[in-house]
Amino acid sequence: MRIVIENVDKTFIDSKKREVTALQNINFSIEKQEFVVLVGPSGCGKSTLLNIVGGLMSPTQGSVYFEGTNGKKPTLGIVFQEIALFPWRTVYENVIYGLEESGASKEVQREKGKHYIDMVGLQGFEGAYPKQLSGGMRQRAGIARALAIEPDLLLMDEPFSALDAQTRTIMQEELLTIWNRTRLSTLYVTHNIQEAVYLADRVIVLSRHPGQIKSIIEIDLPKIGRDQEEYRSQFEQYANEIWQLIRHDAQEASREG
Ligand SMILES: Nc1ncnc2c1ncn2[C@@H]1O[C@H](COP(=O)(O)OP(=O)(O)O)[C@@H](O)[C@H]1O
Ligand SMILES: [Mg+2]
Numbered sequence: 203m204r205i206v207i208e209n210v211d212k213t214f215i216d217s218k219k220r221e222v223t224a225l226q227n228i229n230f231s232i233e234k235q236e237f238v239v240l241v242g243p244s245g246c247g248k249s250t251l252l253n254i255v256g257g258l259m260s261p262t263q264g265s266v267y268f269e270g271t272n273g274k275k276p277t278l279g280i281v282f283q284e285i286a287l288f289p290w291r292t293v294y295e296n297v298i299y300g301l302e303e304s305g306a307s308k309e310v311q312r313e314k315g316k317h318y319i320d321m322v323g324l325q326g327f328e329g330a331y332p333k334q335l336s337g338g339m340r341q342r343a344g345i346a347r348a349l350a351i352e353p354d355l356l357l358m359d360e361p362f363s364a365l366d367a368q369t370r371t372i373m374q375e376e377l378l379t380i381w382n383r384t385r386l387s388t389l390y391v392t393h394n395i396q397e398a399v400y401l402a403d404r405v406i407v408l409s410r411h412p413g414q415i416k417s418i419i420e421i422d423l424p425k426i427g428r429d430q431e432e433y434r435s436q437f438e439q440y441a442n443e444i445w446q447l448i449r450h451d452a453q454e455a456s457r458e459g
Pocket of ligand 1: 214215222224243244246248249250251
């Protein structure tokens with residue numbers, strides 16, 4: 203399945219009744235099994251775009267469509283920065299939530315629940331409640347919940363940005379391992395350039411005011427192991443190329459707080 207984002211614009215009306223153009227003339231596609239990362243400074247429209255692709259918000263103009271669905275409604279797995287786990291459900295019950303909703307049998311729920319809990323490394327915590335988990339473990343549970351429905355498209359909005367640096371690094375590595383096993387088409391949002399270069403097949407760089415695509419950069423490094431010493435200089439070149447593209451906007455964003 204391929205996802206096409208065509209001529210998307212989004213305008214908001216702010217509290218002073220002024221029009222704010224959050225996105226302008228956005229065109230790109232997410233190919234089957236492709237990991238696309240949207241990068242740009244705070245306020246450039248990343249979350250707005252992810253929400254539009256996920257059908258949670260409608261564009262002012264333009265469209266998002268899925269090719270090759272054979273008439274089926276595409277399924278989406280969504281992971282936000284602050285995972286909204288149901289506090290009254292255990293890890294297991296949270297993970298199988300989408301399967302329950304879609305009417306999967308108890309047997310399928312058990313089998314997939316176990317499979318994805320194991321995949322994110324939460325075995326032994328099936329019966330725990332969200333408040334008993336660390337931030338990293340909650341994100342793992344949220345990822346397992348998104349994966350359990352085996353979605354056509356995985357959407358992730360800064361899923362690790364609330365975690366401490368070490369947990370974040372571990373989660374990035376594990377996400378790559380998981381992606382390597384599932385090969386889900388993914389749209390991943392971050393403001394972190396290193397993270398973008400580490401994870402992406404392609405990086406889409408957004409500018410701010412209005413949010414437009416500045417550049418689309420293909421990361422031509424092996425998907426697994428690109429953080430190894432032998433790729434360090436190429437890795438840094440990509441990171442620097444992206445930084446040069448967003449530097450001015452990032453400085454402006456930080457001044458606006
Ligand atoms: N619901 C909304 N109403 C008005 N303005 C909004 C709304 N959501 C986002 N915006 C504005 O749209 C722009 C992009 O926001 P957002 O997509 O959250 O950026 P990012 O995720 O890149 O930080 C910002 O200027 C923000 O203030
Ligand atoms: Mg955002």
